[in-house]
Amino acid sequence: MKNPELADYREVMRQCVKCGACQAKCPAYRLTRREGAVARGKIALAQALADGEIGIENTLLPDLDFCLLCGGCATACPNAVPTPEIVAAARRHIGAQRGGTTLEHGISRLTASPKLMKMAAKTAAAGQSILSGFSSKSIPAESGLRLRLPQAMAGRLLPRIPHRNLFDRLPEKIAGQPGKPTVGFFAGCGLTYLFPHIGEKAVALLTRFGYEVIIAKSQGCCGIPAASCGDGAAVERLAARNVSAFKEADVIVTACASCFSGIGDHYRAMGVVDFTGKVVEFSDFLLREKLLGLMAGQQERPGEIRPPRRVTWHDPCHLKRHGLTSGPRKILKALPDVELVEMAGASLCCGLGGSFSLKHYAASKAIGTEKIAGLTASKAEYVVTACPGCLIQLQDIISQAGLPMRATHLVEML
């Protein structure tokens, strides 16, 4: 398993016919209206870089850096050119020659090491009161949270980090009924450290339906943060780690849309055969395995009448790109105590883009504000999604706009 080189994308990049259709679906372009922000411009730069027509002077970096890797462009592209993969390859190309920035090093180093992640989360959980007191002495220098701190404190609201992470809460393996496939639960950093209760609930549902579930403690980050920071070697190490962690799994389920893209798209591009065709997103798994009816049946508790909750769905970019838009809505509609209302701009990017928001918080926030009109008009109590990243950003948007609603994961609604 090895990352493709930028030059390997030459033929793919030639499929970009420079029509400009990506402009309609690019959150970075919609914000800035600049050609350097949009997929077509980035591909032109990546082509020039691959052909040695332009060096890695600083002038080309801001454009390649200003990308959320959301893949909106690829859904608008008549030739489905995979710009996120191309941008990631260009960043690796640059990273290999010039090395990343301090922030990029930090993100990549932290996320590539489960040990550091765990330590950082524990320290952060313990030091939360200190954190909110605006002192970062207790956080180790290598912690990503230390890097996050200045921006976080500049107005971003982050969820409280629980003391016990997902792996502290669950065994490595939960037995299932004979004959049922073995499901590897790929947790991802968000559900491991920030929202372990969502991970727990997802695993509980899988267990309830009789699957044997592996929650391998040796699993690591999917690699998207490292990939977006141009650290190809770290992504390769993480892929190797995850392949060995999920050797026994028949199918690998994740409840994080971004990880779904990480262990799906990115690993496929790297030729990680062990994962190819095995990765299924949680909501899609429920539908494929026809668990919806079962679940609805189990939900009904005679005698207990709950008023319906008014909810609206936010499409995570990494589900949208794979056409997974109707499935989650179908699930929400099937829930007896849920009234699903469609909001305007449901498919607009929330603006987080992982490390994008660390590097470009103002832009990330500005992209997010595009959601406010739709959220407000929906009058929903909950905005439901399937990506911990979107969850952080949506809650931040809601809180800062003072909207009377809460952001929640689909799993929490079940």
Place this chain on the structure above:
Amino acid sequence: MTTSLQPKQIAQLEAIVGTENCLTAGADRLTHAYDATQRRYLPHLVVYPNSTEEVSRIMCLAHAWRLPVTPRGAGSGFSGGALPVMGGIVLVLTRMNRILEIDRENFIAVVEPGVVTADFQRQVESLGLFYPPDPASKEFCTLGGNIAENAGGPRCLKYGVTRDYVLGLTVVSAQGEVFRCGGRTLKNVVGYDLTHLFVGSEGTLAIVTAMTLRLLPKPASKKTMLAQFASIGGAARAVTGIIAGKIIPATLEFMDAATLSCVRDRSPIPLPDQCKAALIIETDGDAVHAEAQMAAIAALIAPHDFLGGQLAATSEEAERIWQVRRAISPSLKQLGPDKFNEDIVVPRAQLPDMIAALEEIAVRFQVRIVNFGHAGDGNIHVNIMVDLSQDGVPERARQAVEAVFQAAVRLGGSISGEHGIGTVKAGYLGLEIDPVAMSMMRRVKAAFDPDNILNPEKIFPPL
């Protein structure tokens, strides 16, 4: 012409738009060097002005320096209008994307050139109003670009082209003067009609910085049908039959056999092998009217090798029909990696003759030609699909393109219906425009832009 800019000159431009909106780096020049033609010319500098005044001040400097200026919107044109062929300044108008006014009493809107066409349409439609011109790129092209190229689209059959919706303009001249032409009324006969001279002038005469557009009430209802035919002749006769029946549908799009064989696999609607041509027909208006018109059309097309039709009952079904049409473009590349995308137009009665001519040209030059487009107004998208890396193909493709243009002109048509001339068709202008008219046009250009700094090397063939 200047070949490079002095630091002092760059500082003067920066003082107008701000350093962050005046780009000179290699990467920025690269990303503003191309458009949808995929040709490439590096500009010296890129500016993103934010007001008429800034555009005017930039043009004053460019005029003083005799520096070429290429105005640019979304850069999605197919004729090379946004290419900085002579270098100089690329002046991007996408930051000027404000809808300044929607006047619900007079049915007009005042907008800046960087507004994206579909965004504008959604905005006016939310108020029950309607802006009909709908180029295929409407989700990303800009209204300024639409005006520069006089863009069309499927709905133009019934509703006319961009020109028919432009009432007035705010313009910056090649010398930096700001002036207005036209106004806010449908009727206006005062002086020469400069407004409509600028529409379709491809950025060669002046730079439009605001425009007053005419709106219509939004049609209450729409009916969509996919009609399948056993022969292209049948489809062509169906088109003439509809028009002869005194019906002008909102949309009348056609796809030939080669097109259908490309999309058959990915079409959401079954297209059996015996289907050799298809029409997408839309009627609109109040519900009773739209339905009655569609029923009349169904009767009119029935005798012409008609295999059957799918009438959309819901907007989702209508969307599925349009998906067939949208599947064309991405599916064409299976016929060859390189595409010559021409948009000739003929009087609609000559459509069958033009189709026959295209079939003959495909055989004569041994190239694959795929045709689809706006049958109702005679505007055909002729796609010559080739592999230019093969011996002799570039020359054969060039000859085929020329033969297509000659056939269109011979049948009383035109070499471009909606894409414009730009650089890609400049060499063919003489096929259609007679020498006296050409000379008149050159004099018009010289009157507005005596130093030839506004979008040079466009429209006209080299002298």
